[in-house]
Amino acid sequence: MAWFSxxxxxxxxxxxxxxxxxxxxxxxxxTSSASIKSAASTIAFDMMSYYKGNLSGQTPGLLPGPPxxxxxTNAGYFWWEAGAMFGxxxxxxxxxxxxxxxxxxxQALLFQTGPDNDYLPTNQTNGMGNDDQGFWGxxxxxxxxxxxxxxxxDKPQWLALAQGVYNVQAGKWDxxxxxxxxxxxxxxxxxxxxxxxxxxxxxxxxxxxxxxxxTANDSYAVSAERTWDWxxxxxxxxDAYNVYDGAQSTVDNCTQVNKQQYSYxxxxxxxxxxxxxxxxxxxxxxxxxxxxxxxxxxxxxxRNGIAYENxxxxxxxTCSIDMLSFKAYLTRWMAAATKxxxxxxxxxxxxxxSSAKAAALQCSGSPADHPNGRTCGxxxxxxxxxxxxxxxxxxxxxxxxxxxxxxxxxxxxxxAGSGGTSKGDPSAGSGDISTPEVVKxxxxxxxxxxxxxxxxxxxxxxxxxxxxxxxxxxxxxxKG
Ligand SMILES: *[C@@H]1O[C@H](CO)[C@@H](O)[C@H](O)[C@H]1NC(C)=O
Ligand SMILES: *[C@@H]1O[C@H](CO)[C@@H](O)[C@H](O)[C@H]1NC(C)=O
Ligand SMILES: *[C@@H]1O[C@H](CO)[C@@H](O)[C@H](O)[C@H]1NC(C)=O
Ligand SMILES: *[C@@H]1O[C@H](CO)[C@@H](O)[C@H](O)[C@H]1NC(C)=O
Ligand SMILES: *[C@@H]1O[C@H](CO)[C@@H](O)[C@H](O)[C@H]1NC(C)=O
Ligand SMILES: *[C@@H]1O[C@H](CO)[C@@H](O)[C@H](O)[C@H]1NC(C)=O
Ligand SMILES: *[C@@H]1O[C@H](CO)[C@@H](O)[C@H](O)[C@H]1NC(C)=O
Numbered sequence: 001m002a003w004f005s006x007x008x009x010x011x012x013x014x015x016x017x018x019x020x021x022x023x024x025x026x027x028x029x030x031t032s033s034a035s036i037k038s039a040a041s042t043i044a045f046d047m048m049s050y051y052k053g054n055l056s057g058q059t060p061g062l063l064p065g066p067p068x069x070x071x072x073t074n075a076g077y078f079w080w081e082a083g084a085m086f087g088x089x090x091x092x093x094x095x096x097x098x099x100x101x102x103x104x105x106x107q108a109l110l111f112q113t114g115p116d117n118d119y120l121p122t123n124q125t126n127g128m129g130n131d132d133q134g135f136w137g138x139x140x141x142x143x144x145x146x147x148x149x150x151x152x153x154d155k156p157q158w159l160a161l162a163q164g165v166y167n168v169q170a171g172k173w174d175x176x177x178x179x180x181x182x183x184x185x186x187x188x189x190x191x192x193x194x195x196x197x198x199x200x201x202x203x204x205x206x207x208x209x210x211x212x213x214x215t216a217n218d219s220y221a222v223s224a225e226r227t228w229d230w231x232x233x234x235x236x237x238x239d240a241y242n243v244y245d246g247a248q249s250t251v252d253n254c255t256q257v258n259k260q261q262y263s264y265x266x267x268x269x270x271x272x273x274x275x276x277x278x279x280x281x282x283x284x285x286x287x288x289x290x291x292x293x294x295x296x297x298x299x300x301x302x303r304n305g306i307a308y309e310n311x312x313x314x315x316x317x318t319c320s321i322d323m324l325s326f327k328a329y330l331t332r333w334m335a336a337a338t339k340x341x342x343x344x345x346x347x348x349x350x351x352x353x354s355s356a357k358a359a360a361l362q363c364s365g366s367p368a369d370h371p372n373g374r375t376c377g378x379x380x381x382x383x384x385x386x387x388x389x390x391x392x393x394x395x396x397x398x399x400x401x402x403x404x405x406x407x408x409x410x411x412x413x414x415x416a417g418s419g420g421t422s423k424g425d426p427s428a429g430s431g432d433i434s435t436p437e438v439v440k441x442x443x444x445x446x447x448x449x450x451x452x453x454x455x456x457x458x459x460x461x462x463x464x465x466x467x468x469x470x471x472x473x474x475x476x477x478x479k480g
């Protein structure tokens with residue numbers, strides 16, 4: 001039957017049901033676990049449609065990378081975000097029990113460990129930040145805590161991988177400027193090395209605090225304390241618990257703080273502080289820090305109970321590819337923090353509920369590459385009026401905030417003393433500690449690469465796209 005022979009009213013109905021009503025959105029009933037799982041499953045499936053790393057000829061662990069000239073419309077995903085995504089899928093399995101992606105996740109997390117099993121794969125040297133390494137390390141830590149299936153015995157184990165990242169970074173603590181702290185970038189030849197920032201130090205603090213809880217080894221807690229004290233001393237976290245981006249170390253010794261605020265910075269410290277609260281058996285000091293961080297997080301990153309990336313969401317086209325994913329970490333870490341510091345549960349659960357409902361409505365898009373009527377935007381407060389954006393970050397954020405609503409029934413994270421089976425190695429990664437620049441010398445090819453980056457950066461500045469790419473991770477330096 002030809003289209004034109006269908007009576008018009010029927011044709012309209014048919015068109016509406018087939019293509020029309022773009023605002024179908026994702027169904028979500030928060031009173032039903034089955035509904036939450038089903039919504040998370042749909043969003044996870046769509047998120048994984050961006051991932052090709054497990055297909056033949058592709059590299060496990062990588063999302064389609066940034067093209068030579070990144071912009072909002074053609075941006076690819078940096079290495080760290082892939083690491084974060086695999087962590088979000090560990091969460092997905094933990095909350096839903098769905099094992100669909102477990103093999104793909106294990107393959108990726110084990111393929112990108114690098115030669116020293118500390119998430120410094122040689123291919124990524126030219127763009128490696130301590131935070132990038134940290135995100136993969138945190139995903140391995142999550143796998144250990146949640147009892148994600150252990151890798152085969154001949155492969156590095158989740159706990160040992162997190163310890164590898166910790167050990168390498170502990171060796172990079174640098175008191176010669178700003179009285180301490182980690183640099184943003186992992187190697188001194190990279191642009192951005194002289195910047196010290198909240199996310200690099202937040203990753204280290206977060207991993208250290210979680211290792212303290214998991215292993216009950218006090219060395220990690222001492223490191224976490226020292227990191228917290230330092231971050232406070234340079235006022236990256238102020239007295240009201242606002243978390244700022246960072247500062248240049250060489251020019252002015254971290255005294256000129258860049259006050260941009262990103263939700264993942266607040267949340268990474270919140271989760272670390274919640275672990276320190278737990279590790280100290282509920283000390284008043286850490287209780288105050290957890291309460292203060294949560295209060296500032298709720299004030300700075302929620303509007304009417306809905307998570308909001310304050311720096312760019314009012315005009316979502318100004319969010320960089322990285323920023324589009326930040327609410328994934330904001331919400332997952334708030335949820336995880338309630339397990340370590342149960343006194344914050346009520347405050348967190350309320351906003352996870354309102355944010356999840358709003359996020360589900362925003363999953364109503366039909367971009368050209370995913371014309372399914374359920375692709376997620378980021379602007380949750382817009383309701384079912386899809387904001388026109390799509391990608392891994394938006395899918396990951398919607399998946400995390402929705403599945404986080406299963407936190408009440410989810411089991412407590414494991415520790416070595418409470419059933420955790422992941423094998424550790426306290427000296428993991430130590431081969432890399434002292435002189436990483438010597439371990440990974442700059443090759444001629446690297447230098448050429450850096451030159452190309454510099455040229456590219458100038459070209460972008462000239463062409464007026466500076467904000468888009470330079471806002472990458474919040475400072476005026478492009479990531480390689
Ligand atoms: C790759 O992973 C997807 C899930 O994201 C799965 O559907 C597909 O079968 C996998 N392909 C191969 C070749 O393993
Ligand atoms: C590094 O890059 C090479 C060449 O593209 C690729 O074959 C290899 O699998 C990559 N390794 C990792 C860990 O990404
Ligand atoms: C910066 O701080 C270090 C200590 O961390 C100190 O030795 C150095 O003199 C300071 N430099 C400047 C320019 O203030
Ligand atoms: C505790 O952690 C520290 C720091 O990584 C390590 O040097 C030490 O060997 C660990 N102790 C035990 C008993 O594992
Ligand atoms: C917390 O309590 C446990 C059990 O009483 C104790 O073994 C541990 O030392 C305490 N931890 C701290 C940091 O006080
Ligand atoms: C520490 O975390 C465990 C596991 O979630 C929880 O049972 C315990 O109550 C927490 N401790 C404190 C002091 O809140
Ligand atoms: C919460 O944050 C607001 C804004 O910074 C501040 O005025 C208020 O005192 C804080 N409340 C608590 C309990 O810390």
